Amino acid sequence: MKVYVTGGTGFVGRAILRELLSREVTPRLLVRPGSEPRLGDLLPKVEGILGDPCDPTAHEKGLEDCVSAIHLLGIIRESPRRKSTFQRVHVEAVEALLDGMKSANVNRLVHMSALGVRADAATAYQSSKWRGERLVRYSSLDWTVFQPSVILGPDGEFLRMLKGLATGTVAPLPGGGDFPFQPVAVEHVAKAMVDAALDSEGMMKGRTYEVGGSETKTLCEMVKGVGRAMGRNPVCVPVSFGLAKFAAVMLDWLPFFPVTREQLVMMREGSVPRDAMPFFKDFGIPMTSFERIVGHCLNGTAL
Numbered sequence: 001m002k003v004y005v006t007g008g009t010g011f012v013g014r015a016i017l018r019e020l021l022s023r024e025v026t027p028r029l030l031v032r033p034g035s036e037p038r039l040g041d042l043l044p045k046v047e048g049i050l051g052d053p054c055d056p057t058a059h060e061k062g063l064e065d066c067v068s069a070i071h072l073l074g075i076i077r078e079s080p081r082r083k084s085t086f087q088r089v090h091v092e093a094v095e096a097l098l099d100g101m102k103s104a105n106v107n108r109l110v111h112m113s114a115l116g117v118r119a120d121a122a123t124a125y126q127s128s129k130w131r132g133e134r135l136v137r138y139s140s141l142d143w144t145v146f147q148p149s150v151i152l153g154p155d156g157e158f159l160r161m162l163k164g165l166a167t168g169t170v171a172p173l174p175g176g177g178d179f180p181f182q183p184v185a186v187e188h189v190a191k192a193m194v195d196a197a198l199d200s201e202g203m204m205k206g207r208t209y210e211v212g213g214s215e216t217k218t219l220c221e222m223v224k225g226v227g228r229a230m231g232r233n234p235v236c237v238p239v240s241f242g243l244a245k246f247a248a249v250m251l252d253w254l255p256f257f258p259v260t261r262e263q264l265v266m267m268r269e270g271s272v273p274r275d276a277m278p279f280f281k282d283f284g285i286p287m288t289s290f291e292r293i294v295g296h297c298l299n300g301t302a303l
Contacts, residue, residue, distance in 0.1 A: 002026045003067060004068070007112070009036070014040075015186045017029075017042050023194065026046070029062075031048045031049065053093040054093050055096060057100070059100025062100075064104060067108065068106065068110065087128055090128035091135070098141070108197065108199070109136065109144075113147045115212075123262040145207070147209065149182040150183045154297045162222055162226040163226055166230055171234040173236050175241055175268065176238035179219060179267060179269070180271075181270060182213050183222065183293065184212050188283075188286075189211060191285065192209070210278075212279070214287040216272055288303055
């Protein structure tokens, strides 16, 4: 059995590949030329197809003999020089995938969206993700959509940011970091998405799952929690949003700058599901504390 995966070289994608392989399912990836090294030890275990995610024929080729597709492709910051824009990645790539699936006669699609996406969103990231999600919803496919809060894993970007903030004595946070999230373990997201991709009975057809962990934590609380796990005791110090936005305007074009203007806006909104219980119940996800997730990420302890 084979499942087609886009965005498989990313943080969540690699967790999806491991979950598929653990079930003796062969992942077939659409891979951007040059990104293969990001797969690490997974590279010899998967099938790779080089191609452009905005090319329907590349998807059609990759989908051959696959039972379903998992679409994870997404970016948090744009890079126009590399043709990596929200419109291209979040909308045009979805259009191409839907066309490719129709040509390949593959009907099952699991789509990664995000919490807070909507037509009138304040950020181009959210509105573009919404347009891509709408394309999926209004397609004739057998689809399931996942809208996660922040996802934590050992090699995830959000955890790296938390570790960086927790390393020092002082953690400067916009607004003091007093905005809520519901962090979830990447392994739990991967399990649910693979369950949905292999759902032969159509139990998850047409369902949208808001995804989060079992605890709501502010950014400051998460920084302190990661600090404790590292043997540190950082103090959260408020930084005005105006100053943070000015810094982002000046520097967010740099790949290493930790936060973009759009991320600041979304951070201020927070990211908490209205109801994550269907995610826990339908996929048998255990209620896992933030402390336990962090311990797993940093020290390899069991979830």
